[in-house]
Amino acid sequence: MEQKPERPKNYLALAIISTIACCMPLGIVSIIYSTKVDTAYNDGNYALAESSSKKAKNWGIASMVAIGVILILYVIIMLIAVAAGAIDA
Amino acid sequence: MPKKQTILLIVILVLAISSLLALYFLYNPATNTFFPKCVFYTTTNLYCPGCGSQRAIHNILKGNILNGIRHNILIVLLFLVLTYKAILFILKLLLKKEYNNLLNNPIVTKSILVFVLAYWILRNISSYPFTLLAP
Numbered sequence: 001m002e003q004k005p006e007r008p009k010n011y012l013a014l015a016i017i018s019t020i021a022c023c024m025p026l027g028i029v030s031i032i033y034s035t036k037v038d039t040a041y042n043d044g045n046y047a048l049a050e051s052s053s054k055k056a057k058n059w060g061i062a063s064m065v066a067i068g069v070i071l072i073l074y075v076i077i078m079l080i081a082v083a084a085g086a087i088d089a
Numbered sequence: 090m091p092k093k094q095t096i097l098l099i100v101i102l103v104l105a106i107s108s109l110l111a112l113y114f115l116y117n118p119a120t121n122t123f124f125p126k127c128v129f130y131t132t133t134n135l136y137c138p139g140c141g142s143q144r145a146i147h148n149i150l151k152g153n154i155l156n157g158i159r160h161n162i163l164i165v166l167l168f169l170v171l172t173y174k175a176i177l178f179i180l181k182l183l184l185k186k187e188y189n190n191l192l193n194n195p196i197v198t199k200s201i202l203v204f205v206l207a208y209w210i211l212r213n214i215s216s217y218p219f220t221l222l223a224p
Contacts, residue, residue, distance in 0.1 A: 007193060010192065012198060013171060016163070016166060016170060016201070016205075017167060019163070019205060020161070021139060021142070025129075027138075027139070028138075028205065031205060034202075035195065035201075038193045038194065038195045038198060039199075042195060074125045078123055
């Protein structure tokens with residue numbers, strides 16, 4: 001009998017966090033891959049489970065990075081606006 | 090050496106999360122202009138599943154838990170998932186026994202996906218019962 005490899009992580013918590021942190025298209029993709037991990041693993045398709053796990057993780061991280069970049073740009077724009085006197089800080 | 094990096098990462102995460110929580114406790118995202126607006130909402134005028142989460146966090150930290158949940162129900166889902174994971178982690182440490190993780194059950198993960206998608210669609214319907222779901 002073939003030895004079962006370890007169940008890959010499904011990164012569901014990361015996927016939900018990235019969805020709630022408002023970069024939603026990326027977060028939803030992460031949740032979709034997250035659900036594929038265990039379905040594939042239970043079907044014995046370990047390669048697909050492993051690749052889905054990686055994709056869930058990467059899309060979650062991509063979502064976080066996107067939010068980080070947007071936040072940094074946002075802070076810079078706000079600082080410029082405040083400096084220009086357009087908004088009362 | 091990976092141990093040292095892990096500890097540093099945890100310290101940075103704890104500092105970042107606690108300063109964010111302090112920010113959301115002290116300032117109301119609904120009335121302060123310096124909080125970022127949802128990118129999806131500003132471009133499409135539609136609510137995303139994460140809309141209202143800043144107001145939700147602010148209200149929950151202030152003790153208005155029900156009021157906060159009304160802004161974004163997914164906060165409850167996230168809280169449940171994280172608590173469940175934490176409990177499993179502690180049980181594993183204490184009893185040195187693996188439990189069946191419900192979050193590895195395809196039915197549970199698919200329900201969560203369907204729930205999030207349904208929430209996204211329903212909160213954009215602008216007639217009575219659904220307007221309760223809008224942020």
